């Protein structure tokens with residue numbers, strides 16, 4: 001039964017559940033609508049990332065609702081990357097200059113369920129599962145949902161779309177409120193594979209994110225609490241070396257033996273996983289505006305989905321929620337002022353992380369294996385130690401701080417210019433000294 005004074009949150013994913021908690025803490029009545037059945041009672045959807053990396057921005061949001069300790073109890077800290085070359089030794093590259101800071105591998109479903117339970121326990125929150133939004137009048141707050149019992153009409157004072165990258169709320173704003181969008185899909189997809197526990201133990205070092213950089217393709221693996229690893233293979237969708245180019249068990253085995261030889265032994269169900277697991281899409285969603293007056297808005301992936309190469313999509317969605325809550329504080333709960341303020345403050349930041357996430361794909365796929373990159377990282381960590389607080393790497397600013405992404409982007413460009421100039425000046429001095437030495441010789 002809908003209540004026209006309620007705030008409707010569409011989508012009980014990561015952003016939607018967190019948002020419901022924040023709004024309920026303000027004393028608002030919230031209706032959380034989710035197209036799926038209650039995930040706490042059913043099987044996990046296949047094809048969505050099984051685990052994800054939670055870092056400081058996400059943790060900061062969880063701390064504000066007192067959920068950080070519960071979520072972190074099952075987290076597996078990853079202090080750096082382990083690079084798997086085709087042949088040769090593994091190489092550990094710490095994420096921070098002191099080797100201590102870590103991003104955290106978390107089960108997506110456990111995180112979602114913890115947030116869902118936290119939302120359900122808040123007074124004033126009701127959750128309607130099996131409700132798929134199919135229609136919305138953004139100015140009146142009238143919504144249409146498909147449910148197993150048939151079509152139902154609901155109404156709310158404000159409708160917030162937290163319904164993910166393929167957002168139905170965004171589609172409704174596109175149809176009825178002059179929103180424009182751009183969807184930039186990569187010609188890469190992703191597929192999940194599994195490395196099970198070996199003799200009850202992790203088959204690889206559990207305190208790191210594992211990367212197999214292969215130039216045009218790449219695979220990563222994150223540890224799970226059951227001592228398995230979930231691998232994600234990123235590969236072009238079509239072409240001579242792509243998801244489309246292999247299908248038979250023999251071809252799959254041949255491909256992995258050639259390019260990922262250590263995986264063959266680690267992943268006994270590789271061929272089966274490869275054949276059964278779907279290929280997911282990767283892309284960047286941009287749209288404008290994110291809000292319609294004070295009655296409708298988008299949040300999280302619905303407003304700005306990004307590619308997953310910085311492990312920041314969910315962290316960024318959580319920051320949206322914190323910022324919207326702050327805007328409601330600053331406007332005394334006036335939605336007509338809070339929604340534009342939220343959009344103004346978040347837009348540049350989400351654009352900056354979208355760009356950094358794309359850049360990180362090139363870094364992970366190509367650069368991490370190169371000796372030049374490894375030297376650069378060592379120089380960067382030395383600079384961080386020599387100039388504490390004055391030189392901070394992009395990775396640390398993105399993953400271990402809450403400095404707004406747009407500021408990170410500008411600061412890192414400045415740092416690179418200064419270091420580039422210093423290296424250039426150093427190189428000139430070195431060349432000068434060399435020439436002088438030659439002339440003298």
Ligand code: FAD
Pocket residue numbers: 010011012013014015016033034035036049051052053054131132133134162163164165166167168169190232280299300301302308310311312313314315316317
């Ligand atoms: P979602 O999590 O997609 O939730 C949307 C919810 O809305 C879902 O529950 C859905 O069922 C519901 N819904 C959809 N349509 C409707 C409808 N019509 N009516 C009602 N409900 C609806 N982020 C990180 O921070 N770290 C990582 O390491 C990371 N790794 C990733 C790896 C991969 C391969 C991918 C694809 C993404 C990764 N991300 C990561 C990104 C992260 O998953 C997303 O940014 C995050 O899930 C966004 O949360 P959301 O709540 O906005 O959307």
